[in-house]
Amino acid sequence: MRLYTFDDYRLGxxxxxxxxxxxxxLVSADIAPRDRMTxxxxxxxxxxxxxxxxxxxxxxPALxxxxxxxxxxxxxxxxxxxxxxxxxxxxxxxxxGVYADADIKTIAxxxxxVKASSSITGPDGAIEIPFPDRRVDHEAEVGVVIGRRASRVPRERALDHVFGYVPLLDITIRGEEDRSYRKSFDTFTPIGPAIVTADEIPDPADIxxxxxxxxxxxxxxxxxxLIYDIPRLIELYSEAMTLEPGDIIATGTPEGVGPISPGDQVVLTVEGVGELTMPVVERP
Incomplete structure (x- = not known):
């Protein structure tokens, strides 16, 4: 099933x-519009x-x-x-490379x-470049949407806690600052257009x-x-913190990362999940 948020944050x-x-x-009228999907x-x-x-x-309506x-x-x-x-x-x-000759460690x-959830935007928005003199890169990823509370979940039960999947872009300013800062600017996590429920994905180990x-x-x-596959990521993160319904895990990006500039158009296609198209603009 494909689930959307549309217009004034209605659910479809x-x-x-x-x-x-x-x-x-189907959800309470007392729920804030942006919290309806949760x-x-x-x-x-x-x-x-x-x-x-x-x-x-x-x-x-028609989509x-x-x-x-x-x-x-x-x-x-x-x-x-x-x-x-x-x-x-x-x-x-x-x-x-961006950090040539540096000792680049892996997820291990x-x-x-953590990225700021305020960095999320959708197909109705654009990727905004905040500084004209800083390199900003695209990173293509698969987003995993948590469906039920997960605390210290072993990998063999991890997929039971997945609600669905979503195309996700992890936009990144290169530099010396901490990742959470460089990747949390407004509009730096485009997702969408829909969440596809887990039952629609036959093999999450090969998306x-x-x-x-x-x-x-x-x-x-x-x-x-992936070095750490989706069950291992859920196991790892739920060991440290309780994951709640609606939380999102960005699984990481492969090779091919490169810079983007105002005027570009970025298209991320995730098989069986969807296609996300985002324009790149200067930050107003």
């Missing part, structure tokens, strides 16, 4: 004919059958008639896996970092994805090449 589920079933009324995920076990019923007889926003605009926690592909490690510290050393800039392919890989 996509039917086979491309229309959206408006399922906003509420839906939290109560999914109770609401899923009603959502499926709504999809079978949709009465909402092209609405403003599609970030499908999960306000997760409580947004976690990211640093240097989780070996070839990305090599390109960062190798000849001509760094474990993870293929690719990224292009202005039509030129730059990144192409699969979750099969």
């Amino acid at each position: 589920a996509q039917a086979d004919d491309g229309r959206l079933a408006d399922i906003t009324d 509420a839906l995920i939290t109560h999914w076990d109770r609401l899923a059958s009603q959502v499926r019923g709504a999809v079978r007889s949709p009465s909402g 092209f008639d609405v403003t599609v926003r970030a499908p999960q605009p306000r997760p409580r926690t947004l976690l990211a896996a640093p240097v989780n592909y070996l070839r990305h490690q090599a390109e960062m510290g190798g000849d001509g 050393s760094y474990a993870g970092f 293929a994805f690719r990224l292009s800039v202005n039509g030129q392919e730059r990144q192409k890989s699969t979750t099969r090449h």
Whole structure:
């Protein structure tokens, strides 16, 4: 199932004919608009059958008639896996790399970092470049959306806690500051256009994805090449902190990372999940 947030943060589920079933009324009217998706995920076990019923007889708008926003605009926690592909490690510290000749450690050393959830934007927005004199890079990733509370979860049960998957861009300013600062600027975590529920993904250990800039392919890989796979990431992070429904884990980026500038168009395609297109602009 494909779940959207649209217009004034209403909730929609996509039917086979491309229309959206408006399922906003399934969550409490007291919920803040940006928290509706979290509420839906939290109560999914109770609401899923009603959502499926709504999809079978949709009465909402066509997808092209609405403003599609970030499908999960306000997760409580947004976690990211640093240097989780070996070839990305090599390109960062190798000849001509951003940090040439540096000792680039992998996720085995760094474990993870937190991004500000306010950095999330959706297909209705743009990637904003804050400083004209700093290099800003694209990083193509798969986002994992947590579906139920996870605390000290062993890897063999980790996928039971996954609600779904979403295309995710981890935009990064290069420099000496801490990752959490350089990656948390507003608009630096585009996601969308939809969350695809976990039952639609036959093998999360082999989700293929690719990224292009202005039509030129730059990144192409699969979750099969992760150093820490998705179950291991959930095991690792839930050992340190309790993950809640709606939280997002960015799984890491492969080789091919490169700079973006105002005027560029970035397209991230995740097989079976969706295609996210984002323009790049100067920060107002």
